[in-house]
Amino acid sequence: MKRERVRECHAEGQICTTHVIQNPASSGEWIVFFKKSAGRSFFLVDDNDEVESFTSVDELIETVRGLGIKFAEIHM
Numbered sequence: 001m002k003r004e005r006v007r008e009c010h011a012e013g014q015i016c017t018t019h020v021i022q023n024p025a026s027s028g029e030w031i032v033f034f035k036k037s038a039g040r041s042f043f044l045v046d047d048n049d050e051v052e053s054f055t056s057v058d059e060l061i062e063t064v065r066g067l068g069i070k071f072a073e074i075h076m
Contacts, residue, residue, distance in 0.1 A: 001042035003067060006034060010068045013037075018072040020060060029046075029053040030060050032072070 001009070015034045022049050023029040031053050032044040042052045044063075054060035057074075064072055 001034060002030065002045055003029075004048065006044065006067045006069075009034070009036065015069075016066060018069050020057075020074045021074050023051075023053045026053065029055055032058060032060065032064060 006015070015035050016037050017035045019033050019035070020030055021033070022030045028073050031051055034044070035041050046052050052063075054063070061072075
């Protein structure tokens with residue numbers, strides 16, 4: 001799900017939870033996924049529909065906050 005759509009879904013109350021996990025393809029990176037109220041999950045993707053990954057948790061948190069998300073679960 002692209003950033004603008006995440007903002008829209010969050011504003012509409014459709015996102016139930018936000019999860020941060022280590023990227024399975026690269027253990028030094030982190031990715032974000034969102035669970036919607038209908039039980040479906042979506043990864044945060046860039047403009048090329050590629051899953052966004054972050055090498056810095058601080059950068060990831062700044063990005064998630066910028067999307068309006070205030071709570072996220074971190075899985076290690």
